[in-house]
Amino acid sequence: MNKIDLEGEAQMDPMASMNQVNIELYRIFLHTARLGNLTKAAQQLHITQPSVSYAIKQLESRLEVKLFDRLSKGVQLTPEGSALLEYVEQSFALLKAGEEKIANLKNLSSGELRVGASGPMIKHLLLPALDEYHSRYPDVRIRLSQGKSSDIQSQLLDGHIDIGLVHLPLSDDRLVSSHLISQQHVFVVGPAYRHFAGQKMTASGLNQIPLLLFSKDSSTRHFVEKWLHDYGIEAQVDIELGSLDMLIEFAKRGYGAAFVARAFAAEELRDETLFELQIAEPIPLRSISVATRRDMSLSVGAKQFMELLIDSLRSSYGSCL
Secondary structure (H helix, E strand, C coil): CCCCCCCCCCCCCHHHHHHCCCHHHHHHHHHHHHHCCHHHHHHHHCCCHHHHHHHHHHHHHHHCCCCEEEECCEEEECHHHHHHHHHHHHHHHHHHHHHHHHHHHHCCCCCEEEEEECHHHHHHHHHHHHHHHHHHCCCCEEEEEECCHHHHHHHHHCCCCCEEEEECCCCCCCEEEEEEEEECEEEEECHHHHHHHCCEECCHHHHHCCEEEECCCCHHHHHHHHHHHHCCCCCCEEEEECCHHHHHHHHHCCCCEEEEEHHHHHHHHHHCCCEECEECCCCCCEEEEEEEECCCCCCHHHHHHHHHHHHHHHHHHHHHC
């Protein structure tokens, strides 16, 4: 064991000196106190007996008290040594508990996953990955928040979640994003307006059909209104709804044309309870990205979920990644 130079420390404040003591000295003290023998402590610690003796003397010098009485068959704690032992045992127990906690977090037998997204993203993108994650790591607590992209960004900045699925662009440079999937949005109608699905329509022709859109504060609403505006059209919205399921349901019931992600209405399009309108002007792809705080590191559990999420999306939407 290397000796620690005490020269120049005589004038130091005792508490400052104690705070700088190498934790190894306390470890040697703990083993010696429990075994009551320098030689046995040395054997257990895999060091030499003189190293144990020197460490004890060094600790006594720094604390300026005698910790052990030397006996013919070993050592015995002094009253001061007994008082110190109580705190040293508690300290090492806390360190051990901390190491066990870190080990549990690393092997995902504890901890929590905090993630947020909009309702459609949760249903169609997150749930398969969450199911797999929950199956693999049932002891990790999952905290899931639902909200619009702007809400999710706010929750990330406030530290309420660690991972968020959002539509770009991000509104704050304190967040960083990685592209996950590109989506094509389309206008869909139910059987009542099926005859419009068999012909090519212009963006202006959408005025012939009542429009069903997300509420004004949603990123999807902003996106479609900008697209229409680019073609000189002001959106005439008949019904505003706050969920994808409600938009799809109203479209199926013949209330008008709903603007939705094609992938999120795939089942209805396949079953022909909804029909896609063929619009002449191209609707740009939209990017869904995973956003995190730029200044925060992800936990082991969060990183593992990210891998599962990417694998899940690659399996389901490989051509769009």
